[in-house]
Amino acid sequence: MERNIILITGACGQIGSVLTEALGERYGKSAIIASDIAEPIDFDGLFEYLDATNYDSLEKIVVKYGVKEIYHLAAILSAKGEECPTSTWRTNMDSLVNVLEVSRRHRIRKVFFPSSIAVFGKGAPLHDTPQDVHLDPSTMYGVSKAAAENLINYYHKKYNLDVRSLRYPGIIGYQSLPGGGTTDYAVDIYHKAISGEEFVCFLKQNATLPMIFMDDAIRATIELMEAPRESLSIHTSYNLAGISYAPENVAKSIRKYYEDFKMIYKPDFRQQIAESWPRSIDDSSARRDWGWKHRYDLDDITRVMIEKLKEKNAAIV
Numbered sequence: 001m002e003r004n005i006i007l008i009t010g011a012c013g014q015i016g017s018v019l020t021e022a023l024g025e026r027y028g029k030s031a032i033i034a035s036d037i038a039e040p041i042d043f044d045g046l047f048e049y050l051d052a053t054n055y056d057s058l059e060k061i062v063v064k065y066g067v068k069e070i071y072h073l074a075a076i077l078s079a080k081g082e083e084c085p086t087s088t089w090r091t092n093m094d095s096l097v098n099v100l101e102v103s104r105r106h107r108i109r110k111v112f113f114p115s116s117i118a119v120f121g122k123g124a125p126l127h128d129t130p131q132d133v134h135l136d137p138s139t140m141y142g143v144s145k146a147a148a149e150n151l152i153n154y155y156h157k158k159y160n161l162d163v164r165s166l167r168y169p170g171i172i173g174y175q176s177l178p179g180g181g182t183t184d185y186a187v188d189i190y191h192k193a194i195s196g197e198e199f200v201c202f203l204k205q206n207a208t209l210p211m212i213f214m215d216d217a218i219r220a221t222i223e224l225m226e227a228p229r230e231s232l233s234i235h236t237s238y239n240l241a242g243i244s245y246a247p248e249n250v251a252k253s254i255r256k257y258y259e260d261f262k263m264i265y266k267p268d269f270r271q272q273i274a275e276s277w278p279r280s281i282d283d284s285s286a287r288r289d290w291g292w293k294h295r296y297d298l299d300d301i302t303r304v305m306i307e308k309l310k311e312k313n314a315a316i317v
């Protein structure tokens, strides 16, 4: 059997940088081609500059390395996407069409595509949002993800392409910084707490959203990609849940370590986006089909975030 060479787009992003490391550890660094439009910092694997909206550039890399799997993570997120909706649509959709086309033409074995809780809007129940529900997203990011889910399902049905996808909640990790999302506060807050600074939160104190710890999100991605194809019943994107909480809950959890931690609330346009998203997610299809179960609750996340960020800071000083 030919070697399973894996291409990752958006490899310098919040999820991409951690997933690239995790896949390298699992399948060997020489099997992983990281790509992005930004240069990676401190990366010692194979890296290619790639703007995935350009089909020829993507195809060149696929052919050059004999790529067999693609994790397509490059995208513009919810808050940033509202600054220029048309380029968000183009970036998110053109790159996906290119990935699906190159996969079909070059017999790529498996593709991973990240969707998001942003696909849900006012038409979906707020609590335990089901897998199959009306999607009326409020942001261009969500619109592009909802369209993308239909597109990957089309490639599955028409070309039998093995595309797998998760609707990620907000992701919290110490390894990388998010950028341009509505859930970014949940990472930034820990950085402020450990440096003894006040945190100004752009969401209201009770803005509950579905969240997941990075280690759980990475494990979910790898478990889904390694699951037997015949066990998978969802060919749009699987609902994925970790835990649900609001900014006031994180502040309370942080105060177990930093009792003087101060947080003030200055909600901006991102509050409206948060209000259009679910409070909690029903991920029973993922649990049934490939045995998904999250491991980290809020206090576990806080403990690890504080421990690891302090270690990182100590290493810099």
Ligand code: AKB
Pocket (backbone or CB within 6 Å): 077, 078, 079, 115, 116, 117, 118, 141, 168, 169, 170, 171, 180, 181, 182, 183, 184
């Ligand atoms: C965002 O906030 O835009 C993302 C997401 C939930 O997809 N983190």
